[in-house]
Amino acid sequence: xxxxxxxxxxxxxxxxxxxxxxxxxxxxxxxxxxxxxxxxxxxxxxxxxxxxxxxxxxxxxxxxxxxxxxxxxxxxxxxxxxxxxxxxxxxxxxxxxxxxxxxxxxxxxxxxxxxxxxxxxxxxxxxxxxxxxxxx
Amino acid sequence: xxxxxxxxxxxxxxxxxxxxxxxxxxxxxxxxxxxxxxxxxxxxxxxxxxxxxxxxxxxxxxxxxxxxxxxxxxxxxxxxxxxxxxxxxxxxxxxxxxxxxxxxxxxxxxxxxxxxxxxxxxxxxxxxxxxxxxxx
DNA sequence: GTAGCTGCAAACTCTTTGCAACTCT
DNA sequence: AGAGTTGCAAAGAGTTTGCAGCTAC
Numbered sequence: 001x002x003x004x005x006x007x008x009x010x011x012x013x014x015x016x017x018x019x020x021x022x023x024x025x026x027x028x029x030x031x032x033x034x035x036x037x038x039x040x041x042x043x044x045x046x047x048x049x050x051x052x053x054x055x056x057x058x059x060x061x062x063x064x065x066x067x068x069x070x071x072x073x074x075x076x077x078x079x080x081x082x083x084x085x086x087x088x089x090x091x092x093x094x095x096x097x098x099x100x101x102x103x104x105x106x107x108x109x110x111x112x113x114x115x116x117x118x119x120x121x122x123x124x125x126x127x128x129x130x131x132x133x134x135x136x
Numbered sequence: 137x138x139x140x141x142x143x144x145x146x147x148x149x150x151x152x153x154x155x156x157x158x159x160x161x162x163x164x165x166x167x168x169x170x171x172x173x174x175x176x177x178x179x180x181x182x183x184x185x186x187x188x189x190x191x192x193x194x195x196x197x198x199x200x201x202x203x204x205x206x207x208x209x210x211x212x213x214x215x216x217x218x219x220x221x222x223x224x225x226x227x228x229x230x231x232x233x234x235x236x237x238x239x240x241x242x243x244x245x246x247x248x249x250x251x252x253x254x255x256x257x258x259x260x261x262x263x264x265x266x267x268x269x270x271x272x
Numbered sequence: 273g274t275a276g277c278t279g280c281a282a283a284c285t286c287t288t289t290g291c292a293a294c295t296c297t
Numbered sequence: 298a299g300a301g302t303t304g305c306a307a308a309g310a311g312t313t314t315g316c317a318g319c320t321a322c
Contacts, residue, residue: 014296014301035286050304055287071207075312076286089252098252105244109263112238116225118265125261127245129254150276150321171311186279191312211287212311 003027004066011064021046022057032070032078032097072097072126087125139163140202147200157182158193168206168214168233208233208262223261 002010004023009015025033025041033041039054058079061067068080072090082099089098105125113120138146140159145151161169161177169177175190194215197203204216208226218235225234241261249256 016296016302018303048304052288052305053303056289056302059288071209073207089249089254091254092257100248100252102244102248105241105248108238108241108244109261112236112241113225113263113265114268116234116236116265117268118225118227118263119268120263120265121228122265123261123263125245125259127249127254127256127259129249129252129256129258132250132253132255152277152321154278184279188280188313189278192277192314195313 004061007066008061008064013060017046018042018049018053019057021049022054026061026067026079026081029081032080034076034078036076038079073128087127089127089129092128092130140197143202144197144200149196153182154178154185154189155193157185158190162197162203162215162217165217168216170212170214172212174215209264223263225263225265228264228266 004027005015005020008019008023013019021042022038025038025045029038031037035051035054035058038058039049039051042049042054058067058069062069062079065083068083070078070080070088072078072088078097084101086099086101087105089100090096091098109123110120140163141151141156144155144159149155157178158174161174161181165174167173171187171190171194174194175185175187178185178190194203194205198205198215201219204219206214206216206224208214208224214233220237222235222237223241225236226232227234245259246256
């Protein structure tokens with residue numbers, strides 16, 4: 001798998017220090033960081049970086065389909081570095097986001113769309129829940 | 137089924153002219169109007185109404201669980217006057233929103249949540265598609 | 273009479289953008 | 298050298314709020 005940096009360079013983008021920093025952060029992100037989170041991590045590596053650059057870089061990457069903008073029920077966006085189709089379970093107590101996929105679900109969704117007379121182009125399933133405490 | 141106005145009055149809210157106007161609009165809405173849309177319809181009936189009142193009324197109704205705030209992939213919120221659990225198929229060509237429900241889907245979602253170790257408290261499924269042109 | 277509601281305008285949050293300076297290629 | 302990129306600050310969109318006056322109860 002090519003790194004984000006390689007893909008961006010191959011697409012003809014100039015690899016500035018700021019971009020390398022942001023790409024590295026996204027490459028290593030194991031969560032679904034908000035713009036502010038990316039900015040905070042970027043600033044820790046390069047204090048001169050501005051939030052405008054973070055916004056511009058994230059928009060650019062989204063347009064290139066290297067990352068996905070997600071809008072959960074929050075007032076701000078988060079970015080998903082996993083571009084494979086999947087869904088989310090959002091832990092209402094911790095804010096943690098768990099990714100999952102399920103073939104049966106895909107099948108039913110296609111079936112429902114078809115029954116409604118639609119070609120399914122995109123969709124999102126976000127589940128909100130609370131971790132079940134298992135007895136020790 | 138009690139009207140929104142009845143429910144609000146019973147909850148102890150003062151039934152001002154502005155509120156009655158907004159409740160009537162919501163009662164009659166067959167779409168998923170944005171705040172601006174509710175405001176425009178309200179203004180047509182009572183030109184003195186302010187958008188602040190629309191925002192305040194919609195927030196209030198949402199808190200009372202009489203309407204649901206929806207955030208599709210747009211930069212603004214829409215309100216859903218159907219509080220029964222259901223999902224959405226959004227027509228990417230017209231913006232039209234179709235509601236549906238499906239028992240098999242519900243069953244699978246509960247199963248997935250359980251397998252992930254979660255109690256499912258809420259969820260949303262939004263499908264985006266294009267109408268299939270049926271041959272004439 | 274008074275608690276609750278309203279319109280107005282200012283403020284707030286998140287995001288985008290114009291511009292002059294700078295930097296990869 | 299030159300197009301692309303940056304930081305800054307201002308602007309924009311959507312939403313919330315403080316306040317003085319008003320109104321349903």
